[in-house]
Amino acid sequence: MAEPRTAPRPQRGPGGRQAHGYQRPQDLAGTVRKLLRYVSHYKLLLLLVMLCLLISSLGSVAANYLVKPLINDYILPGDFAGLFKMLVIMGGLFGMSALSSFAYARVMVRISQRTVAALRQDLFDKLQTLPLRYFDTHQSGDLMSRFTNDIDTVSELINSSLASILTNVLTFVATFIMMLILNWQLTLITVFFLMMMGVVVMVIGGRSRTNFQTQQSALGAVNGYIEEMIEGQKVIKVFHHEEKAIARFSELNVAYRDAATRAQSYAGSMMPAMGNLSRINYAVTCCVGGLLAIGGIFDVGSLGAYLVYVRQVSQPVAQISQQVNVILAAMAGAERIFAVMESEPETDEGKTVLVCVEKTAISSPRRRGAPAIGRGSTRTER
């Protein structure tokens, strides 16, 4: 009865700190624009990244395509001089792909860390200009989490998600085109299974999202309660309130466990479902491809190359569907950072007089004037 209720805090506080999983930004376009302003310092480098990305993804797709001519034109007829030449090309493609992926990764690290450092500095500088009232109305833990969690998600976004999404899109498109070139009939089967995957993403993904929201608010409640109780632990001891503090905690802990089990069941099923749909696709393709080959419409080398692509084509889809959440979380984080940056700074009104008085009073020799400040702050009691 006596224990205080921890209301779920959707916007700020410890709940918000953990609730990054499926948070959505309110003004996506605006946040993207603001973030782009930070990244746009590196236009040339970004261009380089794009180029490397293109080389790296197309390189590996092309290298896999070589399986077909290798088997059909060189191995089966026994042309080993030609095979050697082709293998050198294949090796060259892998090498180029590795080199360019190394290059873009290094450049991206540079861009992301510089951007994030600039963001962090601007955020800190901005905090110094905010009036005391701002710090009275915002919990320091909440402000702290802009520097830790929110910056981290943004950093992750720029560091890996951006490049990974581009690579995945490129790989997907290139793979799909190669599949069409190799055999359009078989590609129809793949299209059917890709559509099935789309359905899975929508159904499981949709359920997963609503369950995640419940999980995150349950997590916010339990973490908020932990934070509040541990911060007031000494008062709990003095009032011998331990048992009540445990009772309420147990309720929240169990509620979170149940919500999280549901959410994780959906989230965890997604990848195996996608992966195994892709394997069913592989099985059907093998069967139909074999039948086509007997009919003489298809050859073994093409089937070999095609099967490599079948195994690959669903990976980008699965990865992009996962990255979407990282991006949205990062955008929500960025939005919270920009919200601080756009708060009203301290304006010099009548208060200036008071600030000046304190300044002159304190700039006198004694530096360690903490007691003076202490008294100053009690005087501001409303």
Next chain:
Amino acid sequence: MIRKLLPYTKGYRLWILGGILCSASESVLELMLPKAMSDIVDVGIANGDRAFILITGIKMVLMALLALAGGVGAALFAAKAGMGFGAQLRQAEYEQVQRFSFSNIEHFSTASLITRLTSDVASMQMTLMMSMRIFVRAPVMLLTALVMALTISLSLSQVFLVSIPLLMMAVALVITRVGPFFTALQKSTDDVNLVVQEDLNAIRVVKSFVREEEEKEKFARRNEHLRDTAMRAFGFVVTFMPIITLIMGSTMVAIMWIGGHYVYGGTMLSGDLIAFFTYAGEILVSLMMVSMVLMILTRSIACGKRIVEVLDEKPEITDVQADSALKVGDGSITFDHVYFKYHPTAEGWNLTDVSLQIRSGMTVGIIGGTGSAKTTLVSLIPRLYEVNDGAVYVGGHNVKDYTMETLREACAMVLQKNTLFSGTVAENLRWGRADATDEELREACRIACADEFISAMPDGYDSRIEQGGTNVSGGQKQRLCIARAILRNPKILILDDSTSAVDTATDARIREGLRHALPGATKLIIAQRIASVMDADLIVVMDDGKISGAGTHDELMESNHIYREVYESQQEGVGIDG
């Protein structure tokens, strides 16, 4: 560490087992597919046997469906087991913290305890879930793929004798070298966070000293350092993938070259070559998965250790010596040659040979400079800390003879750093006594001079208090805390500098109220202003962990020079303050 955490999987072990089985069967089934495919190519296509292709195809679809069931099953079991384990661990750790004494809490610090209860536990439950899937999947895939590759062609498998050691070397290099990079990264992240935290905590000081520019520069230095460290760490990590791509690419080229000769020579079928190609990919990918799991595992070991530290911490104060039937008879307090220090390893004492007699019902003022151990002295009465030598008696019995519940029921203490909890005003007050009536609440608030501002709040006693009491002022918070303690109706009431943010007039009214409230209760008041304790029955002057003098105001003015000096300096202050 794993042995210590294992008990918390209790009740979920069957789920874990089920998950492992599901995950393993998914991986094995999955790897049967390329072999079946090679049969289609080498037997079905080669012989033009449509029926064989169809039957093999159906078998493959069935295997994939079974793998689907296994994969989804593994996910469900992992969710159940991971979250169940996490909840039990969190519960055990939280209950352990509730058993902590003040010194246990200080040993860890509040912020660290919160991390250990929240993100560390989250990391552990994630680790269990992940390892049930990936940690099973990767080795099973590796082994199955290796066996399949060996059965297809023993001689072609010799390629792996080169590529696997190469890959392992690359992985080992990364894992061993990456540690220091990330330790450095963690350190500079902490440095940056520390500046932010200090700045936020001391924002008033920063602003009134106009130190913003210096703070910005300080932050900029650490921020740049963090940026450079991060660039080095991540720059190193990203070399990993290209190296892997290179090794995998060369393996593929080698397989094609050697395998091509076999196929042409007739010692190998072309379908087998394609299947071998696939297995080679799986072997290398699963090796990478193992290395990734290892990296995650090293990180979560750190979290696990931090949790175990909390679970292993011995609660310093327990009820072992207590007699649960013993009740606190009266509010008399005796300190008998008490020695105390906060850190067992510290050289000096925080309290040195303190002896003091307080009769039940007395009002006692405690005065002394900062660091003179006033708070330490009174903290020993409700046994918030354990004395190192000597003894503290309450109501004629050693404090260790009472259960903590009985003792703290009888001693209400208003801490210097006090906390309100989120909830209504009334809920906060009822921490003092759960079954207090509304009338009792109002009475306690009248004594603590809190009734005026509460009735001015929009919902009166049902108004909400934000977490940490951020929506009431410092003075209001202190008055609510005093009311909360009064409600307890204690035999001993301890106020540790509890009116520091209250104006002098209200302070006087609270003292006046307390004089008549709780008759018979012993009251100990720590104060900065001598005026606050001048008319107490006994005034204790603390100096550097010792009692410098004890007596009434007149006696101390006569005999104690510290008291006299403080009194005189504060008399001047009164003149200026008005």
